[in-house]
Amino acid sequence: MEYIVEMLGIRKEFPGVLANDNVTVQLKKGEILALLGENGAGKSTLMSILFGLFHMDKGKIKIRGKEVRINNPNDANALGIGMVHQHFQLVETFTVTENIIMGVEDGFVLDRKKAGKRIKELSEQYGLNINPDEIIEDISVGMQQRVEILKMLYRNAEVLIFDEPTAVLTPQEIHELMEIMRNLIKEGKSIILITHKLKEIKEIADRCTVIRRGKVIGTVEVNSTSTQQMADMMVGREVSFTVDKKAKEAGEVVLEIDGLNVLNNRKTLGLKDFTLQVRRGEIVGVAGVEGNGQTELVEAVTGLRKIESGSVSILGQDTARYSVRKKNEAGIAHIPEDRQKFGLVMEYTLAENFVLKSYYHPPYSNFKLLNKDIMNEHAEKLIKDFDVRAGQGSKSPAKALSGGNQQKAILGREIDLDTDLLIAVQPTRGLDVGAIEYIHKRLVEQRDSGKAVLLVSLELDEIMDLSDRIAVINSGELIDLVINDDSVNEYDIGLMMAGVKRGDEQ
Amino acid sequence: MKKDFTGIYKSLGAVILGLIAGGILMAAIGANPFKGFLYLFMGGIQSIERIGNVFATATTLILTGLSVAFAFRTGLFNIGAAGQMLIGGLCATIIGLSFNDLPRVILLVVMFLAALLGGAIWGIIPGLLKARFNVHEVVATIMMNWIAYWVVYYVIKNNFTAGLETESASIPAVAQLRIPWLTELLNGSYLNLGIVIAVAAVIVIKFILDRTTLGYELKAVGYNRHASRFAGIKVNRSIILSMMIAGGLAGLAGLTYYTGYSINIQIGKLPTQGFDGIAVALLGATSPWGVFFSATFFGLLHAGKGFMSANTSVPPQISDTIIAIIIYFTATSLFIENIVKKLRNKRAERKALKAAGASTSPPTAKPGSDDNTKPGGDEQ
Numbered sequence: 020m021e022y023i024v025e026m027l028g029i030r031k032e033f034p035g036v037l038a039n040d041n042v043t044v045q046l047k048k049g050e051i052l053a054l055l056g057e058n059g060a061g062k063s064t065l066m067s068i069l070f071g072l073f074h075m076d077k078g079k080i081k082i083r084g085k086e087v088r089i090n091n092p093n094d095a096n097a098l099g100i101g102m103v104h105q106h107f108q109l110v111e112t113f114t115v116t117e118n119i120i121m122g123v124e125d126g127f128v129l130d131r132k133k134a135g136k137r138i139k140e141l142s143e144q145y146g147l148n149i150n151p152d153e154i155i156e157d158i159s160v161g162m163q164q165r166v167e168i169l170k171m172l173y174r175n176a177e178v179l180i181f182d183e184p185t186a187v188l189t190p191q192e193i194h195e196l197m198e199i200m201r202n203l204i205k206e207g208k209s210i211i212l213i214t215h216k217l218k219e220i221k222e223i224a225d226r227c228t229v230i231r232r233g234k235v236i237g238t239v240e241v242n243s244t245s246t247q248q249m250a251d252m253m254v255g256r257e258v259s260f261t262v263d264k265k266a267k268e269a270g271e272v273v274l275e276i277d278g279l280n281v282l283n284n285r286k287t288l289g290l291k292d293f294t295l296q297v298r299r300g301e302i303v304g305v306a307g308v309e310g311n312g313q314t315e316l317v318e319a320v321t322g323l324r325k326i327e328s329g330s331v332s333i334l335g336q337d338t339a340r341y342s343v344r345k346k347n348e349a350g351i352a353h354i355p356e357d358r359q360k361f362g363l364v365m366e367y368t369l370a371e372n373f374v375l376k377s378y379y380h381p382p383y384s385n386f387k388l389l390n391k392d393i394m395n396e397h398a399e400k401l402i403k404d405f406d407v408r409a410g411q412g413s414k415s416p417a418k419a420l421s422g423g424n425q426q427k428a429i430l431g432r433e434i435d436l437d438t439d440l441l442i443a444v445q446p447t448r449g450l451d452v453g454a455i456e457y458i459h460k461r462l463v464e465q466r467d468s469g470k471a472v473l474l475v476s477l478e479l480d481e482i483m484d485l486s487d488r489i490a491v492i493n494s495g496e497l498i499d500l501v502i503n504d505d506s507v508n509e510y511d512i513g514l515m516m517a518g519v520k521r522g523d524e525q
Numbered sequence: 526m527k528k529d530f531t532g533i534y535k536s537l538g539a540v541i542l543g544l545i546a547g548g549i550l551m552a553a554i555g556a557n558p559f560k561g562f563l564y565l566f567m568g569g570i571q572s573i574e575r576i577g578n579v580f581a582t583a584t585t586l587i588l589t590g591l592s593v594a595f596a597f598r599t600g601l602f603n604i605g606a607a608g609q610m611l612i613g614g615l616c617a618t619i620i621g622l623s624f625n626d627l628p629r630v631i632l633l634v635v636m637f638l639a640a641l642l643g644g645a646i647w648g649i650i651p652g653l654l655k656a657r658f659n660v661h662e663v664v665a666t667i668m669m670n671w672i673a674y675w676v677v678y679y680v681i682k683n684n685f686t687a688g689l690e691t692e693s694a695s696i697p698a699v700a701q702l703r704i705p706w707l708t709e710l711l712n713g714s715y716l717n718l719g720i721v722i723a724v725a726a727v728i729v730i731k732f733i734l735d736r737t738t739l740g741y742e743l744k745a746v747g748y749n750r751h752a753s754r755f756a757g758i759k760v761n762r763s764i765i766l767s768m769m770i771a772g773g774l775a776g777l778a779g780l781t782y783y784t785g786y787s788i789n790i791q792i793g794k795l796p797t798q799g800f801d802g803i804a805v806a807l808l809g810a811t812s813p814w815g816v817f818f819s820a821t822f823f824g825l826l827h828a829g830k831g832f833m834s835a836n837t838s839v840p841p842q843i844s845d846t847i848i849a850i851i852i853y854f855t856a857t858s859l860f861i862e863n864i865v866k867k868l869r870n871k872r873a874e875r876k877a878l879k880a881a882g883a884s885t886s887p888p889t890a891k892p893g894s895d896d897n898t899k900p901g902g903d904e905q
Contacts, residue, residue: 323754344757353755361755366748371741375756379738411874 022084023048023070024100025210029078030254031064038064039075040233044211046178051200051210051243055217055223057451061233062213064182070102076127093440100170102180107163107294109157122396122481139155141172145202160308161192168199170250179203180211185219189308190479198221209248215248215253215452218480229253262459262484265467269487270299271334273350273439274320274497279329281319283495288494289315293329297440302462302472304503306479308516312495313475314356317350317444320407320473321353322346334439347376352433354474356444358422364431365418370398372417373432406457407432423454441465444475459485479509479516491515536808536855540822543851550846551839558825561839568832569825575832577714581786583824584716585610588722588778590820591730591800592644592771594811596662598734599767600747605651605666606775607799608673609644611790612781615677615775616643618693619788621700622685629699637722639781644776645769647673652768655759662768670795678792692791702785706707726774731813732768740759743767775799804852823848874883 022047031039039063042095046052056062067073069080069223072087081085082098084484085115095102095307108116136153142149147165155163164184171179181200183191193474200210220227220241221222227244229252231237236252250258274297283289290312308311318324320331322343330339341349355361363372370396374383374394382393398413407427409415415424426446432439445463447455462485466472476482482489491498491512498515501507548558569579589606596603618641624632651665687694698705702717734740746753746763754760778798783790805823809815830844 061609081619089657131616197785227811321755346758347757355755357751360749360751362748362752364752367745375745375752378741384738389738389741453796 021048022046023082024211025079025081025084026065027079027081028070029068029080031061031068031073031373032076034265039231041067042078042230042233042235044228044235044238046209046211048225049207051204051206051212051223052224052231053220053225053227054211055215055220055249056230056302057215057253059251060230063182066102066211066213068415070096070100074301088450089280093498096174098177098178098522099177100180101174101178103184104151105181105182105184105186109155109166111154111161113155113300114151115153115155115166115169115471116151116160118155118166119151119173123174141169145172145199145206145497147199147357152274155416159192160187160310161189161195164188164196165199168203176208178209180213182210182213185214185216186477187309189516191517201264211461215250215302220249221246225326226249231255233515236359247251252453258452259456262463264463265310267300267467267487269301270469272296272298273334274473275330275332275335276316276320277330278411279319279331280327280362281315281324281495282327283312283315286325288495290319293391293492293495293497295490295497295500297471297473299439299469299471300466301487302466302474302485304482304491305475305483306338306512306516307477307492309477311493311516313444314435315495316492317353317356317442317475320346321351321442347436347438348440351440352436352438354426354429354433354443355443356448358425358429366416368398368414368416369402369420369428370406370413372428373398373401373413373435375432376436401428401431401435405434405461407431416426423450425449426454426458434461434465440469440471440473442473442475445477446474447478447481451506476488479512483507483509483512533661533745533810533815536810536819539851539854540853541886542846545841547602547847550843552632554839556837556839557597561833562845564833564836564839565655565826565829565844568829572712573710574712574714575828577711577716579821579828580720581715581717581824582827583820584719584723585778585782585786585796585798586592586801586823587817587819588726588774588781589798590809590816591723591726591802591807591813591815593802594806594809594813594816595730595774596633596771596805597806597811598747599743599763600750601652601655601662601767601771603648603666603771603775604803605647605669605772605799606778607795607797608666608670608804609647609772609778610782610796610799611670611673612647612779613644613773614779614796615673616640616776617784618696619680620687621696621784622694625697625700626847633718636784637777638778640780641773642776645773647776648768648770648772649765652765653880656764666776668670670799674793674795677790678771681792681863689803691793693789696788697824698782700784701788702781703877715784715786717781720782726777727813727847728754730774734813740768747857768796769779772818775802779801793861802849804855807852807855865901 022045026042026044029039030043042061042065044054044065054062064073067490068075069089071094085099089098099205101308116131116135116138119138121197130398138151147169149162149169152347155166165177171274175463184196188196202208207381214220224240224241227241227249229249233252240251271324276293276295279290279293280288293302293316298363305316315324319326321339326339329399330337334340334353338349359365364375371394374397378389383390383397395413401407401410402409409420413418420428430446446462447457450458459480462472462474474482474485487502488500488504489507489512493516498518498520548562551558551561570576589610592606592609593603595750615894617636620636620639624635634822647669649668651662654660654665655662681693682690685693703720704718705718710875733743742758743763743766744759745758750760782796784796801823805820808819826848828842833839833844834841
């Protein structure tokens, strides 16, 4: 069997962390190899080594059977290795053509026409359907990803590395991406797919190499392995996929959003005439592709963004004009999307972070003086209750914690506020399967105890697993509100996420 | 409570490297560095009067350093300590020259309050501009420095001169911070009540930062504006308050300098102590007691340089150069830290490899955290 890429016995150590420990990965020509592992397992590090972004401490890389040295991305390109990054590396104000030829322009004068022609040919050959003259900021995220793919093809890449390519796509776009990948294979390319989504691996990959804590656990044929087996390999123990959730009658309305209009950062309406209710004992999931008004919705409800018109009531109390603190006090707990930017003061200790919203009143402070003993006791209790693993307990600075433990800390703090409404935005983003399981359990627990929960997530699976009702949002508008029972399927929701209303089809 | 000593190590490292570099400079101009340093430090500590002067010089630096450090802890860069100090000094001088028939205790208290208020107002203005119009505080405070410069020029020149056009009349003894028995005790040293104010300020600021909800809010805003807003802290109010307190501290520096150290105010001069305060704050790792010790160290260098140049062939500028080099090393401490870390890792790696070769026990693996490699939170 011919291998096109072989990474043999790779070792890479960062200060205090052994990211890759004697890792061997082999890619056959014309196959899709999935690289499966939890966050921090060392997948990205390994691929960054292959792409010349990091240097390995030990090991060998062979391309087409020949040992090579890859010192930088240019070396990788020259060897026919291309990478589609998770965060696109595109200039928003440039055209497709300009972005693609960037760095490989020949000569002093740009020949856009010639380049454009070649891009068009490539686009047709692989079924990418790209117009080379369009400006990047005018095209959808899915299209932008195709530009990234074209960039690699333009550079004659034979091996394409996809780093979590589906994170930003709608179900339909994911489907189309799978098609493109199949076309690429048909045309003789080879693909390494980095992902932690088992469903995608099952759908498209030929083989799967599982990495855990920097070590290869094994390589399996995807056809003869179940997703459960792969998940267990990835996590190192048995994983439960289903969220245990009993039917429950929703109670009184806690959050009532009525005709809400909010500007986005570009000063146009990011949320248009949005109306939604969340009641006690239910989880309402907001489904949508990133950047369709979810941020504006959450920030307007929590007071971080100005409301143009409309009302936001908590238990009948109109809070539209309230300050952030007054809103919090009216009964909002909020697990923010970006935990490091909004959720925590990274330099503060856990004890200090746990009182971020309550430091100003007893028992944490009296007459404006902080009561450190009580703060520490409080922290130790939450650390125990929410299983936050921190080296120095309540005295650990937040930045010393792993992402999952930071999220558990925020979850603990917000749940401990014991408010009527809990808003959770992307609560499991970037977390490993174990932490996801835990956080889902706690969210459902909140619902069961009679709290109203508003869940905003880009992961459709998460929305479908947890929600009692699903609100689908597109371009700042509520497309539809559906009851999440057995009649709902991912495909329908996906269409709505793309802005197609029920009945609009055909 | 466990203390974090990394700041102290960094500062001490910078001081030692600065002194070594200074020694090399002395040797380069043909002087004996050991002799140079001997006289430099002797100049600071050889007599009780000189020790007094070290602290007298340090007094002003403690307060300007504290001003810069306090603003820094709350995420603001106060370049305006010089102007705030001038205005504080001006207010105290005006009171001292105009109302010197008041009983001494009352007069001094009023002067103290005037200096505090004057500096605070000079700090509030950039704070307001920042909070309201997002004017960067560096730009605003620099402009405030020059406004202070010309205000002093105008007010003193037209109303408070005596004899010389270039400086105010001397502050009468009743309005001075100098106390005769202390001056006598220290054989004529300039040390004055200001040191009491400075040390008290260190204690008060430390208390505010560590123990109060105000300090908690201000530091939270300094570390992470977004999370503070998320938590319901009024970020703009914190910025204004922080600049006000920083300004007040620098205003007190003006009080101690113009009515304690120099006993008159010169026109057409921005006090260098305002800018030295930045260096003091940096070397003191922006902690109140750190500021106290670094200001004292700078006081020592300032007080000793004259003695050094009088007794050796080393010019007094060497002492300023040492201060400058120390600041460079403090500012680049991150760079030094990285070098040290790299060396340490290399050594650990070699050891680990050796150990792995010798025994069969596998090295413990830890999962690499993706959070380290993720680009920082992008502004949306």
